[in-house]
Ligand SMILES: Cc1cc2nc3c(=O)[nH]c(=O)nc-3n(C[C@H](O)[C@H](O)[C@H](O)COP(=O)(O)OP(=O)(O)OC[C@H]3O[C@@H](n4cnc5c(N)ncnc54)[C@H](O)[C@@H]3O)c2cc1C
């Protein structure tokens with residue numbers, strides 16, 4: 322599993338430390354080999370090299386949640402994640418949540434509930450909400466507020482964001498309890514690039 | 518970020534010897550503190566040793582009925598672990614009061630222990646700071662010191678340790694397992710972090726190359742009567758101004774043992790066993806709790822912007838002990 326290093330030879334006989342490593346990531350279901358420097362963050366890799374600009378760079382310091390993506394099914398701040406450390410991992414970004422043109426239930430619910438204004442925080446909010454639903458820890462609206470506190474919304478769309486998440490969460494719970502039909506558009510987990 | 522090389526350690530021994538070879542080599546675990554500090558140019562490692570593939574991911578019961586938590590167990594996995602929720606709810610609550618869900622998914626047990634202070638000057642390389650650059654001075658003493666220490670500070674540094682998890686671990690009297698130059702050793706939690714004194718650049722008693730491999734919890738005795746109270750500027754996602762981990766063991770109507778650890782007030786999680794002993798054999802009462810609070814804070818010293826922490830800490834102690842005894846956590 323070790324990243325293969327490419328040592329770049331310089332003048333003379335001394336070799337400069339490797340600045341480029343090849344790593345493998347499964348991004349939104351597609352396996353990719355990419356070149357990264359040790360200091361490349363997952364966020365910069367996604368945005369600058371892979372042109373997946375859904376994840377946003379809000380603060381670049383773990384404080385706002387705009388860069389939230391799922392790594393091996395768990396929500397993380399991609400701005401504080403060094404890409405090289407995640408060699409071999411599965412990454413899901415907002416681009417990977419929808420199944421083609423069919424929106425992910427959270428995407429639809431955000432539209433239905435008017436859960437954004439400028440939309441800058443939205444990809445992070447939705448990826449974070451997807452992580453929250455998979456974690457199965459939130460039961461009430463207060464739980465949603467607390468467990469979504471890592472995602473700031475400068476436009477203050479919070480109450481609609483909570484409503485949107487609650488709707489999808491409710492649909493998922495009903496499904497788990499065997500009360501849903503499991504085929505509807507609320508079947509979270511059916512999207513392209515899902516890990517489980 | 519400065520430029521650095523990277524290698525992945527597969528064995529504990531390799532990680533330690535790699536760290537010993539280069540002075541500016543640094544372990545990376547969850548990266549939530551280290552990468553942040555590297556972006557600020559406060560941390561400038563020349564080599565990163567990735568410890569994430571080391572086999573330190575387990576939570577296991579120990580022979581004595583306690584729990585051994587591998588250094589790479591994430592904060593989220595630890596807080597939600599069924600044995601931790603059942604036997605050490607104090608630890609669960611403390612962890613869940615910290616950071617955000619995303620950060621807790623990334624942050625590790627070892628990294629949480631070694632996270633660095635949130636002093637503004639420490640983060641701002643345009644200013645002096647004895648912790649970042651020994652001998653350069655401490656602008657916090659006369660400057661912005663609202664989130665700084667009121668206990669155990671020195672004329673060289675008044676920074677606080679920002680961890681919530683560590684406050685619970687101090688109250689629970691955890692033991693930290695370390696592998697270093699001389700092999701393996703066990704460090705009682707109270708001896709891990711240190712006061713600044715005239716060496717504020719050193720947060721802990723660990724030596725270069727030391728790797729934390731696990732944190733051990735003694736058998737849980739406080740599950741029924743414990744609380745973590747965190748007072749902060751926002752209801753969520755903010756560091757503590759003052760926090761209290763309170764744990765009580767009751768026998769009949771009286772207190773057999775009480776533990777009180779404070780966060781946000783000192784360079785390390787703060788305990789005072791003499792003050793705690795005041796409760797031994799006593800019936801629980803607000804007066805008794807106030808006496809402990811007074812004793813804990815008797816040597817406290819406020820600075821220009823953080824004097825409020827003294828009264829805040831006392832009230833938080835009284836409230837936390839009350840909640841611990843009644844077994845009801847307010848929030
Ligand atoms: C926006 C934000 C808000 C936060 N809020 C809170 C909060 O409210 N409460 C709170 O408690 N914390 C909070 N945190 C801090 C967070 O808890 C820590 O950053 C985290 O616990 C560090 O763990 P890590 O695994 O990411 O460490 P890393 O960043 O990987 O490492 C931190 C340090 O520990 C060293 N290290 C890591 N593992 C080991 C090991 N096994 N042995 C030896 N050395 C090791 C590293 O070399 C590095 O120096 C917050 C962080 C951010 C970014």
Ligand code: SF4
Pocket residue numbers: 634636637638639645646647648649654655656657658673674675676717
């Ligand atoms: S309090 Fe400590 S960390 Fe803050 S400026 Fe002073 S020396 Fe630096």
Ligand code: FES
Pocket residue numbers: 377378379380381382383384385386387388389398399400401
């Ligand atoms: S950009 Fe990552 S948390 Fe703000």
Ligand code: FES
Pocket residue numbers: 436437438439440441442443473474475476477478
């Ligand atoms: S919609 Fe504008 S920041 Fe959230």
